[in-house]
Amino acid sequence: MDTEAQHMERDRSSAPADGPEEGSRSTHVPDRPAGSMSWGRTVLLGMLCTTALLLFSTFVLQPFLIPSGSMQPTLRVGDRVLVNKLAYRFGSEPGRGDVVVFDGTGSFVQEDESGENAVGALLHGAAASLGLVEPAGSDFVKRVVGVGGDRVVCCDKRGRLEVNGAPVTEEYLHPGDRPSEVAFDIVVPDDRLWVMGDHRSNSRDSRDHLGEPGGGMVPVERVIGRVDWLGWPLGRLGSLEGTDAFTGLRPTDHG
Template identity: 70%
Template sequence: MDTQAEHSERDRSSEPHAGSEERSRSSRFRGAAASLRRWRRRLLVGGVAGVVAVLLFSAFVVQPFLIPSGSMEPTLRVGDRVLVNKLAYRFGSGPERGDVVVFDGTGSFVREDLDANPVGELVRGAAASLGLAEPPDTDFVKRVVGVGGDRVVCCDARDRLQVNGAPVDETYLHPGDTASRAPFDIVVPQGTLWMLGDHRSRSSDSRDHLGSPGGGMVPVERVIGRVDWLGWPPARIGGLEGTGAFDGVRAPGRAHG
């Protein structure tokens, strides 16, 4: 009887200890769960803040841009991701002949779509701003060939462009292409640009809109920025090579010696 009493006492004395261990394990579990929830919230907040920072940077400083077509080959290839400098023309300077720029072609290259879904356009625009999707159908990348006041003529006896009477040797053209198969003689209105692709036989550019309202001229304020760098693929990362093709072109109205 004494032995049984001793066992009963030990069993009763062990019950509070077992309960304490259960409470301790439960407390540790709740603490770990709370830490996990805090970590997830911080991760979510950090992720959202990171995306917002990238979108703001893309909106005002440098925007990635996915090249969707071969109209600028060999300078830019399909699938290239370029970095567009949005500050290039913010401090008084404007686009110059030879610059490769991204611009909004609404009203010049494409008609304004009044039936567009604003939510869908916003989502697509955000993805394009991160370089994760093709740019909107209204965004184009071309080379500036004429600025306000320029007279651009094609072609001379050697199939070259002439800008303000000066011949332009366009070494950046796609091999086998000429300056243009369709002749033109235009004067660029002030505040606008005449845009051509480097792959002339594959580029839909200002030439194709001569008969449209605006005559294919792109307003300077529609320029999004200048393509200054290649960000992808790795073998092509670096600054975009400039051109001296227009170095001999004088300002409109000045004679050539």
């Protein structure tokens, strides 16, 4: 009988029957509780979703909570609208009749009027960008009535607003309101906008800043976006109704 084969047979038989082989030994690691792993994943998923929403809101479509009745009946207090931030990104500019959200710093409010600290402003801005709280005190929603070069006058003998000599029938005005209780005759500088609320008797707009630096004109670069849709309440869900009040007006007095 082969001696080497006998030795190999004895070696195998001498090993413990229930003991592990040398190469298969391992250290046991206790499993993590399933609950803690699930909680961690939930938190991570929530952070990723919030970040994605903030980015989408910053660059594409921002919810905006309507804080006042200055745009009634078009927009009501508590409405949540969706502001299209791409509307004026590719060469287009705000047009007459557009309902826009803009930063009124330097035109409607002074540069130093914000008393909020940096951290508070950041948190409030994040919540406002998701439509969870009222917008910053420097953000406004109004309707564009005049663009650069336009001559806007109120009112003519029949009590109507005029743009470049043509009367405007403003069907969007709040019932019972006149186009303006304050008379004005202005020419809008280039790259500026003359904006007014639809509830003229309850709106602080360009008319209220005529005697201030800038004359109530909003720089086009300060426009955040155009209000294109109503997102809440569900009964009013849909696109914002447009207006043909300014259809047929010549572009500007220079045209």
